[in-house]
Amino acid sequence: xxxxxxxxxxxxxxxxxxxxxxxxxxxxxxxxxxxxxxxxxxxxxxxxxxxxxxxxxxxxxxxxxxxxxxxxxxxxxxxxxxxxxxxxxxxxxxxxxxxxxxxxxxxxxxxxxxxxxxxxxxxxxxxxxxxxxxxxxxxxxxxxxxxxxxxxxxxxxxxxxxxxxxxxxxxxxxxxxxxxxxxxxxxxxxxxxxxxxxxxxxxxxxxxxxxxxxxxxxxxxxxxxxxxxxxxxxxxxxxxxxxxxxxxxxxxxxxxxxxxxxxxxxxxxxxxxxxxxxxxxxxxxxxxxxxxxxxxxxxxxxxxxxxxxxxxxxxxxxxxxxxxxxxxxxxxxxxxxxxxxxxxx
Amino acid sequence: xxxxxxxxxxxxxxxxxxxxxxxxxxxxxxxxxxxxxxxxxxxxxxxxxxxxxxxxxxxxxxxxxxxxxxxxxxxxxxxxxxxxxxxxxxxxxxxxxxxxxxxxxxxxxxxxxxxxxxxxxxxxxxxxxxxxxxxxxxxxxxxxxxxxxxxxxxxxxxxxxxxxxxxxxxxxxxxxxxxxxxxxxxxxxxxxxxxxxxxxxxxxxxxxxxxxxxxxxxxxxxxxxxxxxxxxxxxxxxxxxxxxxxxxxxxxxxxxxxxxxxxxxxxxxxxxxxxxxxxxxxxxxxxxxxxxxxxxxxxxxxxxxxxxxxxxxxxxxxxxxxxxxxxxxxxx
Numbered sequence: 285x286x287x288x289x290x291x292x293x294x295x296x297x298x299x300x301x302x303x304x305x306x307x308x309x310x311x312x313x314x315x316x317x318x319x320x321x322x323x324x325x326x327x328x329x330x331x332x333x334x335x336x337x338x339x340x341x342x343x344x345x346x347x348x349x350x351x352x353x354x355x356x357x358x359x360x361x362x363x364x365x366x367x368x369x370x371x372x373x374x375x376x377x378x379x380x381x382x383x384x385x386x387x388x389x390x391x392x393x394x395x396x397x398x399x400x401x402x403x404x405x406x407x408x409x410x411x412x413x414x415x416x417x418x419x420x421x422x423x424x425x426x427x428x429x430x431x432x433x434x435x436x437x438x439x440x441x442x443x444x445x446x447x448x449x450x451x452x453x454x455x456x457x458x459x460x461x462x463x464x465x466x467x468x469x470x471x472x473x474x475x476x477x478x479x480x481x482x483x484x485x486x487x488x489x490x491x492x493x494x495x496x497x498x499x500x501x502x503x504x505x506x507x508x509x510x511x512x513x514x515x516x517x518x519x520x521x522x523x524x525x526x527x528x529x530x531x532x533x534x535x536x537x538x539x540x541x542x543x544x545x546x547x548x549x550x551x552x553x554x555x556x557x558x559x560x561x562x563x564x565x566x567x568x569x570x571x572x573x574x575x576x577x578x579x580x581x582x583x584x585x586x587x588x589x590x591x592x593x594x595x596x597x598x599x600x601x602x603x604x605x606x607x608x609x610x611x612x613x614x615x616x617x618x619x620x621x622x623x624x625x626x627x628x629x
Numbered sequence: 630x631x632x633x634x635x636x637x638x639x640x641x642x643x644x645x646x647x648x649x650x651x652x653x654x655x656x657x658x659x660x661x662x663x664x665x666x667x668x669x670x671x672x673x674x675x676x677x678x679x680x681x682x683x684x685x686x687x688x689x690x691x692x693x694x695x696x697x698x699x700x701x702x703x704x705x706x707x708x709x710x711x712x713x714x715x716x717x718x719x720x721x722x723x724x725x726x727x728x729x730x731x732x733x734x735x736x737x738x739x740x741x742x743x744x745x746x747x748x749x750x751x752x753x754x755x756x757x758x759x760x761x762x763x764x765x766x767x768x769x770x771x772x773x774x775x776x777x778x779x780x781x782x783x784x785x786x787x788x789x790x791x792x793x794x795x796x797x798x799x800x801x802x803x804x805x806x807x808x809x810x811x812x813x814x815x816x817x818x819x820x821x822x823x824x825x826x827x828x829x830x831x832x833x834x835x836x837x838x839x840x841x842x843x844x845x846x847x848x849x850x851x852x853x854x855x856x857x858x859x860x861x862x863x864x865x866x867x868x869x870x871x872x873x874x875x876x877x878x879x880x881x882x883x884x885x886x887x888x889x890x891x892x893x894x895x896x897x898x899x900x901x902x903x904x905x906x907x908x909x910x911x912x913x914x915x916x917x918x919x920x921x922x923x924x925x926x927x928x929x930x931x932x933x934x935x936x937x938x939x940x941x942x943x944x945x946x947x948x949x950x951x952x953x954x955x956x957x958x959x960x961x
Binding site for chain 2: 358360388389390391393404406408409419422453455469
């Protein structure tokens with residue numbers, strides 16, 4: 285029953301890129317919010333790439349730019365925010381160069397977004413089916429009604445929902461079911477990139493697990509690159525293969541999930557990992573000293589230096605660290621590391 | 630919708646009608662005034678009847694209207710009459726019945742008041758929805774502004790201004806009446822045009838001041854709905870702006886507007902009295918006005934009761950329409 289989805293839409297997409305070719309490349313993406321209090325740089329030269337089938341976890345404190353990144357990739361930044369520059373290349377299309385109509389067509393088709401507030405993300409006065417059908421109809425022309433309906437019920441089955449949900453209203457579904465419906469809508473057109481913005485917030489832990497398993501399964505099914513946004517490191521550890529850490533609008537470290545949890549490089553990542561509750565050191569919690577900086581008044585140099593145990597040198601305070609690729613392919617933006625992977629001083 | 634809910638709504642409707650008729654029955658009987666005595670008292674002063682004859686006349690009239698019987702018996706008979714839509718005879722236009730009076734004037738009021746209420750509702754709702762929609766063209770969004778400025782100008786003032794400038798000074802449209810004096814109402818095109826010309830100013834005086842209210846409430850609701858997650862997700866789904874506007878934004882913002890419409894229908898009659906009087910239209914408002922001046926109690930209470938029943942009926946109908954608009958109401 286899973287194959288239904290695959291057959292019906294496979295023809296619409298060009299041949300899958302080879303495994304080595306990244307399906308998503310984000311280059312120097314910048315977003316600024318022009319507030320009354322001043323300019324807030326919410327995304328600062330964010331670059332990364334993902335291959336088909338890869339799962340990236342995007343973590344960071346509130347206000348670090350995770351959700352802004354998701355919205356910027358969808359080109360859904362609303363005034364007073366503005367995308368100031370950069371590229372988001374899906375396959376071989378730069379989304380930033382598309383017209384508004386071209387971007388509308390690309391949403392859901394090339395890059396899908398699974399919303400944070402799935403509780404209220406479904407229209408209360410339309411049947412679930414109608415909300416799936418209009419999504420398909422906005423992108424695929426000339427598909428027969430019955431074919432669209434088949435596609436929708438197949439998507440519902442892939443997320444473990446009864447096809448009867450098709451005829452129901454949002455208020456008749458539980459929170460987990462609503463979140464699954466949102467996932468089903470996200471995979472309707474088999475996009476090559478799926479962004480899930482805290483898909484499990486406001487769900488209980490059992491449902492969280494089920495939803496994460498659902499995301500994993502549909503991702504394997506359509507071989508999409510998935511970006512999972514959240515701050516639950518425990519959930520991330522089980523769900524993703526790559527972890528990216530954001531701090532004050534910048535990507536400060538990106539590595540495989542194993543390396544991130546066993547050997548974090550950036551002092552902020554180290555603090556983040558060591559703040560996790562641990563069965564061996566139970567009862568002892570270590571937080572990160574200080575507060576997340578305001579984007580309106582970022583510290584000079586490295587934005588993390590006031591909270592960094594190594595941050596008291598002139599270099600940290602005056603020069604912004606650029607991202608470097610360490611041997612083995614990990615990325616880190618910190619003065620402690622140079623291209624060879626050695627620590628300074 | 631299950632049968633119990635329907636039954637409950639209908640029972641409620643019957644209760645409202647019963648309560649209204651009971652109040653209408655007892656209020657004049659609590660009053661020390663006696664409509665028949667007052668009327669014949671006037672006749673006696675002008676016509677030179679002997680007081681004894683007048684008393685006899687009054688007694689016979691009292692008997693004819695059943696006012697000599699015990700109160701409770703009158704009440705039961707009255708309720709029976711209501712069920713047959715029999716509100717009794719008009720005093721000032723005897724032998725016309727109250728039902729005749731209402732039937733004669735009702736079409737005019739429905740034609741003017743109902744149509745203008747619906748027009749301002751539709752116009753105000755659309756303008757308000759557009760005014761709150763950021764992607765609508767600027768000129769279209771600002772169309773609502775003049776109506777907002779006119780919000781709350783009472784129909785009387787608006788009517789007087791329109792009459793003075795458009796009717797009296799510019800002489801573009803007639804000053805009053807339902808149709809031109811001397812024309813015989815027929816089913817002809819020329820009569821229809823004449824009729825419409827006479828309805829434009831009253832209609833405008835009702836519409837101009839009330840569109841703004843609908844604009845404001847719809848705009849407020851529209852701004853709230855735009856922040857809803859489902860409107861955002863609709864955009865993430867890559868729907869076209871038109872579809873988001875219609876299915877996700879408008880349909881949800883409309884729900885409170887419809888409740889507002891039900892409430893507004895209740896005030897329709899208030900405007901009718903004033904505007905129909907101002908423009909000399911033969912509607913329910915004018916009939917009520919004349920009845921009040923002539924102390925024609927059966928007509929006054931008949932009209933009041935009729936209006937109450939009509940509004941209760943509209944509300945009940947709306948209760949049945951509302952679940953069609955909002956599936957969440959169907960559930961409970």
